[in-house]
Amino acid sequence: MDRDPPPPAAGAGIRLRVRMSARRIDEPHRAASPLELLFDLTFVIAVAAVTARFAHDIAEGRAADGIVPFLQVFFAVWWAWMNFTWFASSYDTDDVAYRLLTMVQMAGVLVLAAGVPAAVDHDDYRGVTFGYLIMRIGLGAQWLRAGIEDPAGRRTAFRYAAGISLLQVGWLLRLLFAEIGVLPSSALVPVFAGLVLLELAVPPWAERAAPTAWHPHHIAERYGLFTIILLGESVLAATRGVEGALEETEVGGPFLLIAVSGLVVLFALWWLYFLAPAGDGLRDRRHRSYLWGYGHYGIFTSLAALGAGLEVAVEQTGHGVAASPAAICYAVGIPLSVFLCLLWLVHASVVAEPLAHPAAVAGCVTAILLLPLGASRLGVAAVIAAFAAICVLLTGITIAARRGRNRYLGYGRGSAEMGEHT
Structure with missing residues (x-):
């Protein structure tokens, strides 16, 4: 089928009108505009x-x-x-x-x-x-x-x-x-x-009438960019909590521990999400794109909720809040658990092998959901720090398991090497 040439590169000018036709699903070097x-x-x-x-x-x-x-x-x-x-x-x-x-x-x-x-x-x-x-x-x-x-x-x-x-x-x-x-x-x-x-x-x-010609690597990149936006929103939310805490008190040990632990959690989640690029999987399993795409609602929502929980966790170090220590920890722990579970399920829908071993994910999620029960004795800061340690442990286990494979999750050698360098 004849198609108009692709749009010009950024900075190359803009055409007044281009006949709208489907772009190639194998268009090389397709990236977000x-x-x-x-x-x-x-x-x-x-x-x-x-x-x-x-x-x-x-x-x-x-x-x-x-x-x-x-x-x-x-x-x-x-x-x-x-x-x-x-x-x-x-x-x-x-x-x-x-x-x-x-x-x-x-x-x-x-x-x-x-x-x-x-x-x-x-x-x-x-x-x-x-x-x-x-x-x-x-x-x-x-x-x-x-x-x-x-x-x-x-x-x-x-x-x-x-x-x-x-x-x-x-x-x-x-x-x-x-x-x-x-x-x-x-x-x-x-x-x-x-x-x-x-x-x-x-x-x-x-x-059902005819599938649209969406580009798998472009879609994977777009979802990755929105994930980064939500991680950034979590950082912003935690920053709001920092501002609220500093208005009431000076910097203390619990404040620093929660702030650093929250950053470690977000960094570990970023690492896990981008450890297995989804572009090749979407290319090879286009029929599973709905499960992958719709499943990201839970991933995105959990990241947004995690940011809200971290904001309150930091803020409570400066002044009292109505929520109990257990409720605050669960406001962080539940979204964190949802993210880890859905990340495994969503990746499993398009890759040959899951991102991490299900036993490792299940064990980490169980620990995350049990820890807030002791928040009144341990303190919010200690529980959030334990969350960070669990995320680091899961990230390390996942990286170690992936390095032992010749091919990562059904992706090509190039994608595997990129994942290894991360």
């Missing part, structure tokens, strides 16, 4: 807002009440990023129209971020829904353009456009019925869950 990197920066604001509100709930001893709003709002953030990322991997033309429609989606993300406090604190989803509407207008226009200009992918593109448009109507009706009292508050979460399931069903339904 500067526009994609700029798009990701808007999500920094949204994730920071979600994490800050959840940290407040944890500190006030209301983590159980805040978890559902946190998961709901984070789904909106993650799903908006997902939709753009997979579309761009298939149809990035980088012409004027494409850039402007991406800017529209970025504006929607900023509106969504502004609506996070009201959504989390008062179940007021008007700002979040309106921001989502703006994003859907931009994305729907992109899919319509793809359907018009790319005959080979027309049915798939129009299915995407129809699916996201109909579901956006569903989100607006949910908001409207809640505002006028037709939808009781007890039904809001079930209706939300139903719409989420329909959202998740749109890509498999649309791709």
Whole structure:
């Protein structure tokens, strides 16, 4: 099939219009574009807002009440990023129209971020829904353009456009019925869950017409970049805790121990995540991309929640918080355990061998979940330090096991050598 040439490299100028057609799935040297990197920066604001509100709930001893709003709002953030990322991997033309429609989606993300406090604190989803509407207008226009200009992918593109448009109507009706009292508050979460399931069903339904030409290594890189953003948000959240603690007290032993241990935990998680690049696995097992891609919702959510927990853990060294030591430690330990379990499961879906031995992961997760039971006697700082030691141990075990293999997890020699150097 004839295709227009790929977009020019950064700095080589921009074309006013490029016929939108599917890019090659084996396009060499495919990497995230500067526009994609700029798009990701808007999500920094949204994730920071979600994490800050959840940290407040944890500190006030209301983590159980805040978890559902946190998961709901984070789904909106993650799903908006997902939709753009997979579309761009298939149809990035980088012409004027494409850039402007991406800017529209970025504006929607900023509106969504502004609506996070009201959504989390008062179940007021008007700002979040309106921001989502703006994003859907931009994305729907992109899919319509793809359907018009790319005959080979027309049915798939129009299915995407129809699916996201109909579901956006569903989100607006949910908001409207809640505002006028037709939808009781007890039904809001079930209706939300139903719409989420329909959202998740749109890509498999649309791709039944014809699969889109997403690039496996490009997708793997994009997910890696978002993982780094979330790790950075955890650092930012911990920094907010440091600021709050320093306002009340001088630097002490527990403060330093938690701060250093938190950094070690985040560094170990980064090391584990990038130890096995997923690009080759996605190339060889494209049929498992849904499990891999959707599974990252839990990975991303756990990283955001981990940042909130670390913020409170650091902050409590400076002044009292309503949450108990055990609750604070579980606010760190539960997201950490979820991340480790899901990282193993998600990687196992696309690689020949799992990232780490399941017994090692299970043992570390068990220890992490048991340690907070002794937080009242050991102290929060000691428990967080133990979390860090466990993460370091698991990272060391995983590296040692991988170095003993001739081929790592079904990847090629080049990927194995890169992983070894990490």
